[in-house]
Each structure stands twice: as C-alpha cells, then as structure tokens.
Amino acid sequence: MAKTRISISLDRDHADRIREHAERAGLDVSAYLVNAATRQMAEAxxxxxxxxxxxxxxxxxxxxAAELPPLPDVVxxxxxxxxxxxxxxxxxxxxxxxxxxxRPGDAA
Structure with a gap:
C-alpha cells in the first residue's frame, strides 16, 4: 500500500510533548500519531x-414532534x-x- 504524507502544524510545546511520548513508547513520531489517531477513530x-x-x-x-400542532398556551x-x-x-x-x-418565557 502506498503511503500518503499528511502535514500538521502545532506549537512547539505540543510537538515536544508528542516527541517525548513517542520516544517513551518506542515509536517514531509518525507511528505514534498514526497509532493515536487510529485508536481515537476506533473509539469514535x-x-x-x-x-x-x-x-x-x-x-x-x-x-x-415537528409535525405536531403547537400546544395551546396554559396559564x-x-x-x-x-x-x-x-x-x-x-x-x-x-x-x-x-x-x-x-419561569421560562417570563420577561427578564
């Protein structure tokens, strides 16, 4: 299967945290992000x-309900x-x- 490159932009702090987490997981950043995205998609x-x-x-x-006639006002x-x-x-x-x-409908 041919691979497709996706480019993302994020602030340095997020990038550094992602790199750190990827290293701890023993993955490169691409594999880490693909793993995280795939897991999120499966959960959704x-x-x-x-x-x-x-x-x-x-x-x-x-x-x-949208087809029902409106209810009469009740006082x-x-x-x-x-x-x-x-x-x-x-x-x-x-x-x-x-x-x-x-109550709802009362003037503020």
Missing amino acids: EAAEAQFARIDAVIAAAEAE DEDLTEEERREVAEAMELIYGADAPAA
Missing part, C-alpha cells in the same frame, strides 16, 4: 455504533392547585430552591 466508531439505534429513535421522535388559572404545586416542584428541581420564581 464504537461509540457511534453503540448509539446508532437510540440516535435513530431520537431523530424519528424529533421528526414526528396558572387553567391548572388545579395540585398541578400548580407539581409545576412549582418541577421548576425547583430544575432551577433550585433559591432561584427566583421566574
């Missing part, structure tokens, strides 16, 4: 394969007291107990 491909099904499910759900008066408490508890979980009582 494994992660992509692991999550491919869930990514497809998410994409399908997002496409389906506090439309909620029961229990629903208001549940909303307040959920907002506290999201924003913390010490956060101001502002």
